[in-house]
Amino acid sequence: MTTLAKTICKLIPVFFLFFSTTSSILAAGPLEPPLNQAVRESLRVRLETSVPTQGLSAAGDSLLATAALPEFYQQRLFHPAWIHDGRPGEAAAEILEAIRQADLEGLVPEHYHLEAIEKLLARISADIAVPLNMSGALADLDLLLTDAFLVLSSHYLNGRINPATVDPEWHARRNQTDPVPLLQSALETGRIRETLQGLLPGQAEYAGLRQALEHYRKIAAAGGWPRIAEGVKLQKGDRGPRVAALRERLAITADLDAELVHGDIFDSALNEAVLRFQRRHGLTDDGVVGKGTLAALNLPAEDRVRQIEVNLERWRWLPRDLGERHILVNIADFHLWVREKSDVVLEMRVVVGKPYRRTPVFSGRMTYLVLNPYWQVPHKLAVEDILPMVKKDPNHLEKINMKVFQGWGADAKAIDPATINWRELHRKRFPYRLRQDPGPINALGRIKFMLPNQYDIYLHDTPAKELFRKDTRTFSSGCIRLEKPLELAEYLLRGSRLEGRQAISDALQGAVDRIQPLPQPIPVHLLYWTSWVEQDGTVQFRQDIYERDQVLDAALSATPPAPEA
Incomplete structure (x- = not known):
């Protein structure tokens, strides 16, 4: 081999080493200062070596966004999000201010690492030149700030508490978003606080309740x-x-x-x-x-403050878009509103479920109504309410125009109540179906408004008009009884063959269990608010008829749970 060839062979490994090193440097971008590299490495090691069963922590605080945190840092190759050249940047100041402002939403800033973050910031700012051995503290700060944003964004969008964990009767649809790209976008645009604020309910009612919270807090601070x-x-x-x-x-x-x-x-x-x-x-x-x-x-004023705070949380549980045109029922206020945009076009009193047969909270779509409906008595009501009355009075079914059937099929035949030994029947032995025929004493009145749902809850007329004069109206078995069913039907049937009050009245004369589709389905929200603000700014409070406020209050005061994945 020639001398030239031997020289080339010796240089080949050096060339490849140089090429490999240069490529790595180019891929990683400009050379990082040693402190930045140390922070980045501390983040990588912390996240890659964490034990899932033991969770993650930083500066003694448990991190809650354990699913989103690793994903966020992996996507950015473990570069810190809030630390630049060993110092917290402007974005860090913004998220810190956003954490403090969580108090304005009825939330507790300390639940978002406020104390730990402020201690780290004080420690870092005390040094004119941050030493290399502070990389661990800087990594802690970055993790805490990221976790605070991810958790706070989840709480603003869906509420701090999963309603199913404190209120099994709350079934309103929840909101969805991916927090990782949301945070990345907020960092790129420098709009940290704006991004978080944009996740809160945008309705004027939420803003009004927020102002009421500030006002009542001032009253409480001044001695009540x-x-x-x-x-x-x-x-x-x-x-x-x-x-x-x-x-x-x-x-x-x-x-x-x-x-x-x-x-x-x-x-x-x-x-x-x-x-x-x-x-x-x-x-x-x-x-x-x-x-x-x-x-x-x-x-006490402090109790009113807490009442406002728990209702702000309930607002965060709701879909952000209630519908340009929708029906809203406040169970705790025994009231219904039909709203177009922000205008109330119809309102009325309602009767809701008894404390032991509570009306559930959920959002649905009303699609049709039934004229002169039969009342197919639910099995539970048949055995708990009607059976004891029949045992006392064998003629009770005849008096309330109710028939007895064996089986639930369309071909089920009616049975003469006189042939049944009612005294032998009980909750676990009742093989019959009860149906009340249309008429002036039918429990559903003359119109039933249907919003198909798994709870078999609907809105309906009632012959018991006197109940609407009472202040507390918890008399139903869960469904919503309406004070003005004809007015609601007239509103909903605009544009149909039954448009107008007279057309509806004429149809009711001969109809029997007649289904009438709505020209346009309408969203219906059955809600539970014990405090809200009217359009004129009037703050309203109501009794907690189902005793839900105290349970939610306790949950909000406890250490926050991890946000849902």
Whole structure:
């Protein structure tokens, strides 16, 4: 071999080593400072060597987004997201401010690593030149900030609590998004806070409730309101120290003009203030401070603050788009609204489920109604409600126009109730089906509004009109009874063959269990709000009829669960 050939052979390994090294450098981009490299390596080792069963942690805080965190850093080759040249960048300042502002949404900033982040920032900012051995602390900070964004984005979009874990009767559809590209986009555009804020409900009602939270927090921080002593009911014409306390109490929540706070006489102005308070709290608006009104007046300001916070959480559980035209039922308020965009075009009182037969919360689509419906009695109601009454009175079924069938098929034949030994029947032995025929005493009234769902819940007319005069209307077995069924039918059937009140009335004269499709299906949302804000800014509160607020309050106060994958 010639001398030249030997020289070339010796240079070949050197050439390939140079080519390989140069390619690696080009692939990785410009040379990183040693501290950046150390932070990146610390992130890689931390995430690649973590034990799934033991979870991830940083600076003593458990990281919650354990599925999204590794994916996010793998996609960026473990480059830190918030640290640049050993220092937190502008994006870090933005996410820190966003964490602090979670308080405005009724959430707890400390649940998003606020304390650990602030300690690390103080430690890092204390050094003019961050030493190389601080790479672990910088990696901790980067992980905490990333986890805070991922968890906060999940909580803003879907609520901090999975409603199914605290309220098995909540079935509203939840929102979906991939948090990893969301975070990457926010970092690239520098719009951290805007991105997070964009995940919150955009409805004016949410913004109003948010403002109410700020207002009631200020009241609570200033000492709340005075407690009115127990005693006889207060009404117009009374006077004394209890009346003076009442004036001060109502002035604090702006039910009474602040200029009228002084005095101890129950005059016309105070009477109007009491009426306003009663209407805002779903109480009998008689202007008399009786037992129920006094209890609502004396509920501490801190309790009202928490009531607002739990209802902000319920808003975050909802679909972001309720529908340009939709029906909304607030179970806790016993009220229904039909809304087009932000305008209420029809509203009415409703009756909801008893406390032991609660109306579930869900979103559905109403697609048809039934004129003069049969009532096919659910088995549970047949054995729990009707069977005991038949045992007491053998003629009960005849009195309520109800027939007995054996089997659920279309060919099932009616059975003479007199041939049945009702005393031998019980919950576990009841092989019959009960059906109430159309008529003036039919439990469903003359119209049934159908939104097919797995809970067999629907809206319907009722012959028991007197129940709508009561303040608390928990009398049904779960379905929604309507105060104005004809008005709702007229609205829904616009553009159909039954357009107009007269056409509907004529159809009802001869119809028997007649299905009438809607020209346009309409979204229906059965919700549970114990606090909300009207369009004019009036803050409303209602009694927690199903005792759901306390359970949700406890869940919100606990350490947050990991966001759903």
